Amino acid sequence: MEEFENEYDIRPLKENWKKYELEADNLVTCLHSGPLGGDQEIGAMIANGNIDVLIFFCDNLIMQGHQNDVSALTRLASLYNIAFATNRTTADMILTSPLFKDPNYKRILPTAIENYKNRNIE
Numbered sequence: 001m002e003e004f005e006n007e008y009d010i011r012p013l014k015e016n017w018k019k020y021e022l023e024a025d026n027l028v029t030c031l032h033s034g035p036l037g038g039d040q041e042i043g044a045m046i047a048n049g050n051i052d053v054l055i056f057f058c059d060n061l062i063m064q065g066h067q068n069d070v071s072a073l074t075r076l077a078s079l080y081n082i083a084f085a086t087n088r089t090t091a092d093m094i095l096t097s098p099l100f101k102d103p104n105y106k107r108i109l110p111t112a113i114e115n116y117k118n119r120n121i122e
Contacts, residue, residue: 039069046076052107053083053100055091081107 032038045051054077058070077084083100085091099105 034069035065039073043069043073043076046073046080046082049080051082053085053094055085055094057086057088057091079110079113081109 031041042051042054042056046054054073056070056073074084074086083094085094094100
């Protein structure tokens with residue numbers, strides 16, 4: 001894990017990071033807990049182009065108190081075309097993909113984003 005942390009900017013939600021009691025706290029910037037605004041922090045980072053990959057695990061056997069926020073993250077991840085894992089298998093596939101470390105790989109933003117930004121409002 002330490003090798004991975006040194007190479008990437010990791011931004012976990014604070015409650016999730018505390019669950020794992022990982023030691024590299026100085027290498028990690030924690031965001032707020034999801035229900036306290038962490039989901040919105042992640043959403044803003046997606047919209048501002050500061051996230052390339054989102055790994056977001058949640059307990060699917062219970063209704064999340066912040067389910068609308070989780071749904072908004074899913075929509076933004078899809079809209080901004082970022083790699084998005086909601087389970088371990090998908091996360092493993094993303095993190096082990098040759099494209100993950102390829103400096104020439106560029107995420108393509110849908111033209112709908114620019115079209116929406118440049119729309120005429122009357």
